[in-house]
Structures are given as structure tokens and as C-alpha cells.
Amino acid sequence: MKEETVVVTQNLVKSFGSNHVLKGFNMELHKGENLVVLGKSGSGKSVLIKCMVGLLYPDNGSVKVFGQEVSDLTVHEMDELRTRIGFLFQSSALYDSMTVRENLEFPLKRHHPKLNQKEVDDLVMEALANVGLERAVDLMPSELSGGMRKRIGLARTLILKPEIMLYDEPTTGLDPVTSREISELILEVQNNYKTSSIIITHDMDCARTVANRVIILINGERYAMGTFDELMNSDDPQLKPFFAAL
Amino acid sequence: MDNQQTGFKHFVEEVGNISAFTWKFIKAFFNRKQEWKEIIRQCYIIGYQSMPLVGITAFIMGLVLTVQSRPTLEEFGAVSYLPAMVALSMVREIGPVVTALICAGKIGSSIGAELGSMRVTEQIDAMEVSGTNPFRYLVVTRVTACIFMLPVLVVVADGISLYASYLGVNLKGVLTWNLYYHQVFESLSFSDILPAYIKTYFFGLAIGIIGCYKGYYSNKGTEGVGIAANSAVVVSSLVVFIMDLIAVQIADMLGYT
Numbered sequence: 001m002k003e004e005t006v007v008v009t010q011n012l013v014k015s016f017g018s019n020h021v022l023k024g025f026n027m028e029l030h031k032g033e034n035l036v037v038l039g040k041s042g043s044g045k046s047v048l049i050k051c052m053v054g055l056l057y058p059d060n061g062s063v064k065v066f067g068q069e070v071s072d073l074t075v076h077e078m079d080e081l082r083t084r085i086g087f088l089f090q091s092s093a094l095y096d097s098m099t100v101r102e103n104l105e106f107p108l109k110r111h112h113p114k115l116n117q118k119e120v121d122d123l124v125m126e127a128l129a130n131v132g133l134e135r136a137v138d139l140m141p142s143e144l145s146g147g148m149r150k151r152i153g154l155a156r157t158l159i160l161k162p163e164i165m166l167y168d169e170p171t172t173g174l175d176p177v178t179s180r181e182i183s184e185l186i187l188e189v190q191n192n193y194k195t196s197s198i199i200i201t202h203d204m205d206c207a208r209t210v211a212n213r214v215i216i217l218i219n220g221e222r223y224a225m226g227t228f229d230e231l232m233n234s235d236d237p238q239l240k241p242f243f244a245a246l
Numbered sequence: 247m248d249n250q251q252t253g254f255k256h257f258v259e260e261v262g263n264i265s266a267f268t269w270k271f272i273k274a275f276f277n278r279k280q281e282w283k284e285i286i287r288q289c290y291i292i293g294y295q296s297m298p299l300v301g302i303t304a305f306i307m308g309l310v311l312t313v314q315s316r317p318t319l320e321e322f323g324a325v326s327y328l329p330a331m332v333a334l335s336m337v338r339e340i341g342p343v344v345t346a347l348i349c350a351g352k353i354g355s356s357i358g359a360e361l362g363s364m365r366v367t368e369q370i371d372a373m374e375v376s377g378t379n380p381f382r383y384l385v386v387t388r389v390t391a392c393i394f395m396l397p398v399l400v401v402v403a404d405g406i407s408l409y410a411s412y413l414g415v416n417l418k419g420v421l422t423w424n425l426y427y428h429q430v431f432e433s434l435s436f437s438d439i440l441p442a443y444i445k446t447y448f449f450g451l452a453i454g455i456i457g458c459y460k461g462y463y464s465n466k467g468t469e470g471v472g473i474a475a476n477s478a479v480v481v482s483s484l485v486v487f488i489m490d491l492i493a494v495q496i497a498d499m500l501g502y503t
Contacts, residue, residue: 053375079377093372096363107376160376 004031006066006164006196007052013060014047021047023220024061029164029196034186036199036207036228038242039217045200046090048217049166052198053085054078065164083111086162086195090169092153094141101137104128104156111160127155130192131185147178154185158193165189165197171206183209204245216242267459268451274386284387292353292388293395300399301406303348307340308332308407312414325419329426330433332411337434338442341404343490346449349396350482354457357388358478361461362471370462385458392454397446441497448493449486456482 007029014022021044029035039045050056051063054070063070065081073081094103104124108115115123128134131151141149150170157165167186171179183206189195190210201207207214208228216224216231216239224231224239232243312332319325361384364370373380412426457478464474 050371055371055374075379079379082375082377085375087372087375089368089372091368093368095369095372096367107378110376110378156376 005029006031007198008064009048009051009061010064011061012048012051012058012063014044014051014056014058021220022051022058022061025217025220026222027215027225029198031196032190032194033212034190034197034199034210036201036211036214037217038202038207038214041202043217044220045217046168049087049168049198049200052166053082053087083160084163086157086160086165088150088153088157088165088167088170090172092141092149094144094149094153094156096141098141099137100128100133100139100141100144100152103141103152104159107156108159123159127159128152130158130188131155147174147181150174150178150182151185154189158189161193163195165193165195167197167199167201169201169203170199171201171203176205179203179206180209182206186210204243263463264455264459267462268455270381271386271389271455274382275390277382279382280390281383281387284383285390288387288391289395292349292391293398296349296352296395296399297402299352300345300348300403303344304341304403304407305410307344308336308410309414311335311340311407312411313417316414316418326429328415329411329421329429332414333408333430333433334438336407336411337404338438339490341407342400342442342446342449343486345400345403346396346446346453346486347483349392349399349449350453350486351479353392354453354478354482355475357454357457358461358464359471359475361385361458362464362474363461365462365464366467366471381462385462388458389451389454392450392457393447394450396450396453397443400443400446437497437502441493441500441502445489445493448489452485452489453482456485 005028007027009025009027012022012025013020021042025044025048027035027037037045037048047056051058052065052070054073057071066084068077068081070078070081094100095106098106101124104127105120108120108123124137125134128137131154133148133151133155136144136148136152141152144152165186170186171182174182183203186197186199186206187210190197197210199206199210211228214226214228214231215222218238224234224236226234231239234240312328315331316325316328319328319331361370364384370380370384373383408430412421412423415421415426460474460478460481464470
């Protein structure tokens with residue numbers, strides 16, 4: 001049976017001046033899977049997922065999310081689509097003038113204005129419980145550690161119960177123990193929320209833990225695709241350096 | 247020559263971008279959907295929290311202008327014109343321009359730094375991907391608050407400076423409050439107050455737009471935040487002077503002199 005796809009990119013091209021970042025990139029994200037995109041720094045991994053949520057627009061090619069061409073959507077349609085996609089930023093991007101509670105309430109109150117305060121509070125605590133940080137509810141982002149900020153960022157994203165999760169280097173800058181916890185959290189999100197996820201990373205431990213499939217991005221194109229073990233055991237000299245540390 | 251051409255090209259591009267940003271604001275400003283709660287919060291921050299600085303500066307300006315003008319007027323035996331002279335200077339020109347410059351420094355830099363920092367730490371992108379329009383939430387609210395609050399601050403500054411002037415007059419003479427008040431409002435006419443008041447809305451627009459523009463499009467990195475804050479102050483102060491020059495010319499053409 002053919003697997004349902006939720007994101008499709010075809011011949012995706014994106015340049016910044018003379019820097020050609022993506023040169024005809026193709027991929028599909030299947031429903032319910034964790035797809036890891038590996039590549040060197042500056043290879044265009046973050047640009048790829050930013051094209052999926054309309055933060056950047058491709059110079060050429062197509063990005064379809066839930067069958068809708070992202071470039072053709074109106075502002076209102078784009079906002080509707082974005083409520084179905086969660087995006088965890090590399091820096092967590094918590095609103096630093098708001099408490100953790102206000103950070104989580106912000107998207108919730110805007111998309112579900114009819115919820116009363118009790119319902120909002122319950123959903124906030126549920127989202128925090130899912131990332132194990134109920135105690136941080138009244139803290140400011142500046143009082144949180146790097147790992148806690150990532151978890152709160154994830155809770156803020158999950159509070160709208162997205163169908164697709166995009167993780168931009170979720171373990172960068174974290175110690176190995178916290179990185180492992182975040183990787184396990186990504187698996188929990190996949191199981192509990194039934195999300196389809198794209199994980200941009202160069203943390204091979206994270207990739208091995210969470211990936212159902214892996215795509216290697218080299219020179220702006222999809223160089224290889226397969227399971228983590230298939231790519232790790234490949235004899236291709238271009239792939240060897242990615243797995244050398246394992 | 248190349249440097250001059252590049253500099254001129256950059257200047258023209260910047261003017262074009264700020265104009266486009268202003269037009270985008272105007273379209274959003276007249277949109278039915280507004281972030282009223284955030285606009286009120288920004289009015290509190292921009293208006294109420296600027297009162298102490300504006301008030302102290304206005305008090306000093308009124309007092310100093312009065313004390314320093316007295317010797318010159320004494321030479322001509324025209325000390326009795328002191329309240330009228332200070333009132334005209336303050337209400338027509340010094341009050342609006344100096345208040346706008348103080349706000350360009352305090353509010354412009356704060357907006358530039360805040361939005362610049364939000365851009366650098368991807369908070370604006372996070373807002374956008376969560377389905378919230380960051381332009382409406384961050385820019386329209388701040389610029390609207392600047393437009394509404396600057397005239398209020400100017401009126402407060404004018405009032406405080408006139409009271410300080412009354413104290414200044416009484417440092418070396420005796421003048422009752424009633425007589426001072428009468429002389430001030432005898433000298434002021436509708437044509438003095440209206441153009442001065444109208445231009446403060448445009449000063450508010452300029453300070454808000456330039457602060458937001460510089461922060462919203464600040465380059466990545468902490469250096470970009472500093473540049474955004476700094477250039478917001480420099481450019482908005484310059485624009486306040488240019489707008490004042492234009493406002494004076496228009497008022498003159500319309501006979502408000």
C-alpha cells in the first residue's frame with residue numbers, strides 16, 4: 001500500500017545572491033515518520049524547512065504541504081496551514097518578555113479565543129507535563145537552562161497539537177545527557193501526538209535514536225536516502241565522514 | 247566616486263524601503279482587526295513611562311528659557327512680555343521638537359533594540375510560524391501607540407514648561423498666577439496651537455516607523471541590535487527636524503503664522 005505523504009518538495013532551488021544553497025532538492029515526508037536530514041553546516045538544511053512554513057520562498061521548484069503549494073497560499077491560508085505545523089527553532093525562540101505560562105498561552109489564546117482561563121490553564125499544564133517541566137510554569141526564559149528552553153519551546157509548539165513537527169537542530173549546544181533526553185522526547189512526541197517530523201541535525205546520536213529514514217544533503221541536492229543503518233554501512237566515500245565518529 | 251555612488255544608492259534604497267514599510271503600516275492601521283490589548287499596553291509603556299523624563303526636561307526648559315530671556319527683555323524694558331514670549335516659543339516650536347527628540351532617543355532606541363533582539367533570537371519568526379502576524383502584533387501596535395502618545399506627551403511638556411516659566415518669572419519679580427495665566431493665553435491663538443499639535447502626530451509616526459523598521463529588519467547578530475538601536479535614534483531625530491521644517495513651511499503657506 002502506498003504511504004500517505006504530508007510534505008513533498010520537487011526540484012527546490014534557493015539562492016542567496018551568488019550562494020546557491022539548494023539546487024533542485026527532492027524529498028517526501030510520509031505520515032507518522034521521523035525523517036532526519038543530515039548535512040554539513042551551511043548546506044541548506046534550515047533553509048529547506050523554512051521554505052515549508054513560508055519563512056522563506058524558493059526561487060524555483062515546488063513545496064507542497066498537505067497537498068497545498070506553499071507559494072500559492074494567501075496570508076490567511078498560510079496562517080491556517082501554520083497551525084498544523086510545529087517548528088522548534090535552534091535557539092528555542094521563547095518570547096523573553098513573557099513567562100513560560102504566557103509563552104504557552106500566546107498561541108493558544110490566539111487560535112482558540114473561546115477557551116476559558118481554566119481550560120487554557122489545563123492545556124498549559126498538560127503541555128508542560130508532557131515535557132516534564134510543570135515546575136517552570138512561572139519562570140522567565142532567562143531563568144531556564146538550554147535544555148529547559150528547548151523543552152519549553154517544544155511544549156509551546158505542541159500545545160496546538162500540530163500534525164507535522166519541524167526540528168531545527170534540536171540538540172545543538174546541549175550536553176550529551178540533555179541531548180539524549182531531547183532525542184527521547186522527539187520519539188515520545190512521535191508516539192503520543194502521531195506527528196510526522198523532519199529533524200535537521202548533525203548530531204549522529206540524535207539521528208540514530210529518532211530516525212525512521214535519513215536523507216543526506218550534499219551540495220544542495222539529495223545525495224543519499226535510506227535507513228540510518230543502511231547509510232552507515234554504505235561504502236560511499238562521501239557518506240563515510242558523516243558516520244566516522246560512531 | 248564609487249563610494250559616493252554606493253552611498254547614494256544605499257540612501258535611495260533605504261528611503262524606498264522605509265516608504266514601503268510606512269505604506270504597509272497605513273494599510274494595516276486601517277484594518278478592522280487590531281491588537282487592542284497590546285496597543286493599550288504599548289501606550290502605557292511609550293506614554294506613561296516616558297512622562298518623568300519628558301516632565302523633568304520640560305520643567306528645566308521652561309525655567310532656563312525664562313531666566314535667560316529676562317536680561318535681554320530688560321534691556322528693552324519689555325519684561326512684561328516674558329510670559330508671552332516663553333509661551334509662544336514653547337507651544338509653537340520648542341515643546342513639540344524637544345519632546346519628539348527626547349522620545350526619539352528613549353522610545354526609538356528601545357523599539358529598535360527590542361525588535362532587533364527579537365529578530366536575532368528568531369522570536370519574530372517563531373511568532374510568524376505560530377500563525378500570528380508579527381507585523382500587526384509588533385509594528386502596528388508600537389507605531390499606533392507612538393502616534394497617539396506623542397501629542398499627549400507634548401501637551402504635558404507644554405503645561406509643565408509653562409508652570410516652570412511662571413516660577414522663573416517669580417525668581418526675580420512678582421507676578422500672580424492669574425496674571426501670568428492671562429498673559430500666556432492672551433498671546434496664544436488657535437493658529438499657534440493647531441499646527442504645532444498636528445505635527446506631533448507625524449513626529450510620533452516617524453519615531454515609531456523608523457524604530458520598528460530598524461529593529462524589524464536588523465541584521466543577524468548582536469552587533470545588528472546595537473546598530474538598529476543607534477540608527478533608529480539618529481534617523482528619527484533627523485526626520486523630526488526635516489518634518490518640522492516642512493510643517494513650518496506648510497503652516498506659513500496656509501497663513502498660520
